Structure formats: structure tokens, C-alpha cells
Amino acid sequence: GEDVEQSLFLSVREGDSSVINCTYTDSSSTYLYWYKQEPGAGLQLLTYIFSNMDMKQDQRLTVLLNKKDKHLSLRIADTQTGDSAIYFCAENSRDDKIIFGKGTRLHILP
Amino acid sequence: EAGVTQFPSHSVIEKGQTVTLRCDPISGHDNLYWYRRVMGKEIKFLLHFVKESKQDESGMPNNRFLAERTGGTYSTLKVQPAELEDSGVYFCASSPYRDRGRRGNSPLHFGNGTRLTVT
Numbered sequence: 152g153e154d155v156e157q158s159l160f161l162s163v164r165e166g167d168s169s170v171i172n173c174t175y176t177d178s179s180s181t182y183l184y185w186y187k188q189e190p191g192a193g194l195q196l197l198t199y200i201f202s203n204m205d206m207k208q209d210q211r212l213t214v215l216l217n218k219k220d221k222h223l224s225l226r227i228a229d230t231q232t233g234d235s236a237i238y239f240c241a242e243n244s245r246d247d248k249i250i251f252g253k254g255t256r257l258h259i260l261p
Numbered sequence: 262e263a264g265v266t267q268f269p270s271h272s273v274i275e276k277g278q279t280v281t282l283r284c285d286p287i288s289g290h291d292n293l294y295w296y297r298r299v300m301g302k303e304i305k306f307l308l309h310f311v312k313e314s315k316q317d318e319s320g321m322p323n324n325r326f327l328a329e330r331t332g333g334t335y336s337t338l339k340v341q342p343a344e345l346e347d348s349g350v351y352f353c354a355s356s357p358y359r360d361r362g363r364r365g366n367s368p369l370h371f372g373n374g375t376r377l378t379v380t
Contacts, residue, residue, distance in 0.1 A: 184368060191373075193265075193352065193374050194374075196368045248320075249369060251305075253303050
């Protein structure tokens with residue numbers, strides 16, 4: 152079945168880079184997404200990548216896609232306290248639903 | 262442009278009571294989705310409307326859940342009677358109409374969610 156896996160926790164020192172990893176199962180997914188949820192807030196679309204790309208960069212964010220291994224990562228450069236949140240990886244399912252992982256809680260150490 | 266809005270933001274009810282959640286999508290978005298996140302678990306799909314029609318309701322847990330989107334604008338999700346395991350955060354999302362011939366959704370815009378606690 153369809154499944155998206157990601158680690159549940161990540162701790163990073165302020166100023167360092169954060170790398171959040173994700174694996175997915177549907178090789179026919181057209182889009183892969185990263186959503187961010189800050190405390191008490193909704194899901195904010197952070198970035199997304201088309202499956203025919205292997206990298207996308209947007210300011211401090213870099214998304215890497217390894218389609219062969221079905222591996223997606225999100226790198227946040229120069230991590231700030233405001234980056235503290237839960238980050239959800241998501242893919243399109245075969246029947247066009249979006250399948251989410253359980254989310255990675257990013258904790259910033261001073 | 263106003264985003265997706267959900268009401269209420271929090272609801273605490275007793276087991277056996279009824280609760281109705283409301284979602285106002287972004288104006289002009291034909292697609293409206295309901296998702297749910299139970300504590301610590303994945304965000305799970307519940308159902309999908311295209312305008313006023315239910316496109317896919319395969320994620321609805323059981324017949325205690327009823328979703329409507331009369332007129333193709335706002336949507337309601339009613340839980341009756343509520344059970345303890347219904348506690349969680351209910352998210353609504355919307356997206357513009359998409360050509361069904363193309364695979365892949367345009368990104369969904371989510372609301373802030375309704376946190377439902379059943380005691």
C-alpha cells in the first residue's frame with residue numbers, strides 16, 4: 152500500500168543545517184510536498200517538487216529527490232528558532248489523494 | 262486573498278454528543294478536502310468534494326461522520342454521536358479545479374484545523 156515514512160524527531164543547533172528525510176512508496180507520484188505546521192497553526196505548504204526534477208532550491212530551503220530510491224529530503228540552511236515546527240512529507244497517491252507522513256518535529260537548540 | 266477558514270478552532274464535547282465543524286474554502290476553489298490527524302499519527306484523508314459532489318469518501322471512518330457541501334461553497338462535517346477515538350485535529354483544504362486528464366493535484370491550501378476533544 153501507499154506509505155510515507157519519516158523520522159519523528161530532529162534536534163539541530165541554531166545556525167546549523169537541518170536535513171529532514173522521507174521515503175515514499177508510489178513511484179508514479181507526480182508531486183512531492185513538504186508542509187510545515189507551527190504550534191497552534193494549520194498546515195503551510197513550504198515547497199513542492201515535480202517528480203521529473205531532482206533538486207529545487209528556494210532561499211534557505213533545498214529539496215532533493217532521488218526517484219530511484221523514492222527518497223525525498225528537505226534541507227534548511229542556517230536553521231533559526233522560527234523554523235521550530237513539525238514538517239510533513241507528502242506524496243500524491245494513485246487515486247489522487249495526498250498521503251502524509253507522521254511528521255518530523257524539528258527542535259532548535261540554542 | 263482570504264485563506265481556508267475553519268470554525269471552531271477548538272471543541273470539547275462529551276462522548277455521545279454531536280459536533281459540527283465548518284470549513285470555508287478559498288473562493289473559487291472547486292476542490293475541498295477533509296483530513297484528520299489523530300494524536301501522533303499520520304494526517305489521514307477523509308473525503309474530497311468537487312463543487313457540491315462527493316468525489317471520494319473512502320476515508321470516512323464510519324457512518325457517524327457526515328459531510329456536506331451544499332451549493333458547492335462551504336462544507337460541514339458532522340460527527341454524531343461522538344466517540345473518544347474521534348479526538349484529533351480536523352483539517353480542511355481546498356484547491357482550484359484540475360483537469361482530470363492530468364495526474365497530480367495542484368498543492369492544497371489548508372486551514373488551521375479544528376481541534377476536537379471528546380471526553
